[in-house]
Amino acid sequence: MWQDIIDSKADSAILGFFLNMPERTFSVLEISKHLRQRPAKVIGSLSKLAEADLIKSFSKKGKRYYFLNEPLTPIEYRSRISYLKENPEALQLFLQKYNKLKQDSIFCANKNIQSENVVGDRLFRCQKCEDSFDLEKCDEVNRATFGFDGVSSQDVDFFGPMQLCYEGFSIFGQYNCVSTILCHYSHDAFYSEYCISSHHLFGCISLHHKEYAIFNKQYTKEEYLKLKAKIVDHMKKTGEWGEFFPVTSSPFPYNITVAQRYYPLSKEQIETKGWHYETAAEGEEEEYEGAFEVLPADTTSMDSSVVGKVFKCEKTGRPYQMIRQEYDYLHSRSMPLPRVHPDIRNERRMERRNPQALFQSSCGRCGKATQGSFDPAKKQNIYCPGCYQRCVINQPQASDQPVSIA
Numbered sequence: 001m002w003q004d005i006i007d008s009k010a011d012s013a014i015l016g017f018f019l020n021m022p023e024r025t026f027s028v029l030e031i032s033k034h035l036r037q038r039p040a041k042v043i044g045s046l047s048k049l050a051e052a053d054l055i056k057s058f059s060k061k062g063k064r065y066y067f068l069n070e071p072l073t074p075i076e077y078r079s080r081i082s083y084l085k086e087n088p089e090a091l092q093l094f095l096q097k098y099n100k101l102k103q104d105s106i107f108c109a110n111k112n113i114q115s116e117n118v119v120g121d122r123l124f125r126c127q128k129c130e131d132s133f134d135l136e137k138c139d140e141v142n143r144a145t146f147g148f149d150g151v152s153s154q155d156v157d158f159f160g161p162m163q164l165c166y167e168g169f170s171i172f173g174q175y176n177c178v179s180t181i182l183c184h185y186s187h188d189a190f191y192s193e194y195c196i197s198s199h200h201l202f203g204c205i206s207l208h209h210k211e212y213a214i215f216n217k218q219y220t221k222e223e224y225l226k227l228k229a230k231i232v233d234h235m236k237k238t239g240e241w242g243e244f245f246p247v248t249s250s251p252f253p254y255n256i257t258v259a260q261r262y263y264p265l266s267k268e269q270i271e272t273k274g275w276h277y278e279t280a281a282e283g284e285e286e287e288y289e290g291a292f293e294v295l296p297a298d299t300t301s302m303d304s305s306v307v308g309k310v311f312k313c314e315k316t317g318r319p320y321q322m323i324r325q326e327y328d329y330l331h332s333r334s335m336p337l338p339r340v341h342p343d344i345r346n347e348r349r350m351e352r353r354n355p356q357a358l359f360q361s362s363c364g365r366c367g368k369a370t371q372g373s374f375d376p377a378k379k380q381n382i383y384c385p386g387c388y389q390r391c392v393i394n395q396p397q398a399s400d401q402p403v404s405i406a
């Protein structure tokens, strides 16, 4: 529910969401094999960008050895990367310039690519999808986020191949399901959780390779269909049929789940809805009264004894530790060790990402009204897709001015 590290295989760690097994990637959100871009270009992980020979350069297509939009020789480029790795202060300065460059760069209003009749953002090869974000190869999937290969479904999050699914989370290889959580490779499942490779289930939990079950009890096909119809009739009368499990049944307080990251609510808003709010999560005062280890300025050559030691977050003062995989990854690439708590690192990643929400804005070139996930309050330079294609992709940017890091 609240896990940063989704996968540590293939020499990768601390990933946000991915559709294809990434390799040699660290601390990123959103990876996809369908983007036809290397993950680094999409996200901006320092290590991966360094490996991709392209770092922090916006709106550049097919470029190599660019650093803050400045073309460099391969030797100059690698020299700057090495300098950043070894000098935390230079890295901070670099990040400031990066943010300035980002503010001054031109962005396409939305990233709906090879898609038709869609409303949303970051939709790749989709058609007839509405109010959806971060989908690939979906057809008639509405009010959905994070998924691929979905057909004729609605109100679903985090899914793989599926068809005719409604109100569900973590749906993979499923057909004709309503209100399911992680019922992979199942079909005709309703109000069930963690039931794998099963079918014709109603109100079941943790079944594998089962069929015609209600509340985990086995019935004959005829008994199941008769009883299911009776339950559905009752749920229609109470207004429950078709609705997802109520939030009040969640064992987790809203403010400590990932929902808070995507759809932040205040304490008052959460409690007004009757949902659980955990006060302790606000202060996050871990009970630690021991000593803190102190990281030196250059951490790139520290040995593995740092694993398991307790450090003090430079931003919040909270204690944190490094895990072995994290250390191994960073050390093997001579990258600096983290100085802030993993929560802060996750917050920073999320801040760089556009929300799953649509905003209206005007094209900075032609003035036409356009729609995308860029919040107009951030005052970024947004072009409509047509102008972006003409002026940025097909033409060199007028704003292509090198930025010095010296």
Ligand SMILES: [Zn+2]
Residues within 6 Å of the ligand: 363, 364, 365, 366, 367, 368, 383, 384, 385, 386, 387, 388
């Ligand atoms: Zn325009």
